[in-house]
Amino acid sequence: MLIGIAGAVVAAIVVLIVLFKLMWRVAEPNEALIISGSKHRSEGVADGLGFRIVTGRGTLVTPGVQVVRKLSLDLNEADLDVECVTSQGIPVHVKGVVIFKVGDDPVSIANAARRFLDQQKMMGHRVHNVFAGHLRSIVGGLTVEDMIRDRERLTGETRAASGSEMEKLGLIIDSLQIQEILDPTGYIQNLAAPHAAAVQRDARIAAAEADRRATEAEQEAFARKAEATRNSGIQQAGYQAEMETATARAMQAGPLAQAASRQEVVVQETKVAELEAHRKEQQLQADVRKPADARAYETRTKAQADRDARISAAEALARETELKAAAEANRVKIAANAEAEATRARGLASAEATKATGQAEAAAAEAKGLAAAEAARALGLAEAEAIKARASALAENQEAVVAQQLAENWPEIVRAGAEAFGNVEHMVLLNGAEGMGEMFAKALTMGGTGLGLARQLLGAMSPQNDAGEGAEQTAQRVVSQAIPVQDNAKD
Known part of the structure; x- marks a missing residue:
């Protein structure tokens, strides 16, 4: 008995669950349930509609008595492709898109349910027709220039004109976009031609100006590069000239030192000759003429030989210095033909070298003259001493x-x-x-x-x-x- 009671209870519960599942309907967030078959008063609607609207919640439906149908609240899209004529009589082809949906309020849902509940796929066509008519009317009052320059005005007027009719249909406009305005006659293209030409002209002018500036910048860069190269060459030539000048001075330092050393040698030889003459004078006093003549002849011969050797050495040194100076001047002249600035620098170097050569030649000539003078003096002293000794000998014996x-x-x-x-x-x-x-x-x-x-x-x-x-x-x-x-x- 208890088992039977329990089974009956379970069966009753199962039946209740099944009946609840059959009677309970839940509206999805993007849909509205339209329940018809009984008189209900919908919220926000003044008169009874003969159907009930349920959104966002569940409700009980009497099976067999009430019918439940769904109305989509999703976004819909309608493409606009309308041929219009402007106030100028120019045909244009306007393309756009309208994004719309059923309104969320009960009135809009009720209006849309009455019109599109069984024809929801026709909503886009109906919307296209509404917007096409209003778009032709608005375009007919505008010029092509107005449409191009103020496309927002075209969009706003079209949306405002269609708003009341869309409201009657229970639809709201989320977006209206005019995507393209086509001109079969080429008016827009011709209208844009002057501006395109001006833009092209400005572009060419800008390109030419940019090219000119780039060329000027390149030429300026080349000029700076050439200037830097010239300055570097001048500095290098100056350094080379200084090095060559120093080299020339160093080369002349040896001959100058030799000349000075030789001059000191000549002075010492002169002193030695004087001492020798004094000694010979004493010997002449003892040995009389012949030994004195022999020594005088020997002294004169040595003096002449030394003088000839010094003269030859001085002439060879002068010739070598002259050849070196000529070779240096020729090399500087050849190098000067390559660059004017280098010519001036090498000319200065050649001048310094010539000056050094002249100083060396002057020193050599001075040394040679001093040597010759000292030799002549020594020879004259020796001959005078010999004559003096001979005269003394004649006077005595x-x-x-x-x-x-x-x-x-x-x-x-x-x-x-x-x-x-x-x-x-x-x-x-x-x-x-x-x-x-x-x-x-x-x-x-x-x-x-x-x-x-x-x-x-x-x-x-x-x-x-x-x-x-x-x-x-x-x-x-x-x-x-x-x-x-x-x-x-x-x-």
């Missing part, structure tokens, strides 16, 4: 000096005396060898050639000796004393 001179030149005197007998074929001597000696002595002392030679040798001596004899008498006496006694006479 004239007879000895005369004897020495005659002894040195005795072969010439004898030869000259013998020439007097050159043309004698036969000679008869009465007193033998003694007669031959007397005859030869007379030939030498009687104004002959031998006596003339003796006069030439003794012409520079003093007119009288200590004994009061003249130079000729002294010579005759010395010759007479110096003639050896010969045993035979020869032809």
Whole structure:
């Protein structure tokens, strides 16, 4: 019994659940339930509609008595493709889109349910027709220029004109967009042609101006680059000129130092020559003329050799300096043809080198002149000392000096005396060898050639000796004393 009761209860519960499922309807958020079959008063609607509207909640429906149908509250879209004529009589083709939906209020839902409940797919067509009519009417009062320039006005007027009719249909407009205005006659294109030409002109002008500015910038950049290159070349040439000037000065420093050193050597040699002359003077006082003449000749020969060597060295150095200066000037001249600025720099360097060369040549010439002067002075001092020594010797012992001179030149005197007998074929001597000696002595002392030679040798001596004899008498006496006694006479 309990089981039967429990089964009956369960069955009753199951039946109730099934009946509830059959009777309970729930409206989705994007739909409205239209329940018809009984008189109900809908919220917000004055008169009874004969149907009930349920949105966003559930409700009980009597199966078999009431009918439940759904009205979509989703967004819908209607494309506009309308041919219109403007106030200017120009045909245009307007394309747009309308986004609409059933209103959320009961009145809008009721209006839409009465019109589109079984024809919801026709809503877009109906909306297109409504907007097409109003769009033609509004476009007919506008010009093409107004439509293009103030498209918002076209959209607003169309939306305002269609709003009341859309409200009667229970629809609301979410969006209206005019997407495109086409002109089959080409009026819009012709209307835009002047502006397009102006824009194209401005674009070309802007492009030309930009190209001009770019060209100016490029040329300015090239000019700056060339200027930088020129400045770099000038600086490099200046540095090169300074280096070459320093090199030239360094090259001339050696010859200048050599010349100065040689000058000091010449001065020391001069001092040595003076000391040597003094020593020779003392020796001349002791050894008389011949040793003094030999040393004077040696000194003169050495001085001449040194002078010739120094002159040759100075001339070679001057020639080398001149060739170097000429080569440097030629190289600077060739390099100067490549760049004007470098020419000026190298010209300055060449001028410095020439100046240094001139200073070196002047120093060399000065050194050569000093050397020659010192050599001449030393030679003159030596000769003066020799003359002085000879004069002193003549003053102290004239007879000895005369004897020495005659002894040195005795072969010439004898030869000259013998020439007097050159043309004698036969000679008869009465007193033998003694007669031959007397005859030869007379030939030498009687104004002959031998006596003339003796006069030439003794012409520079003093007119009288200590004994009061003249130079000729002294010579005759010395010759007479110096003639050896010969045993035979020869032809």
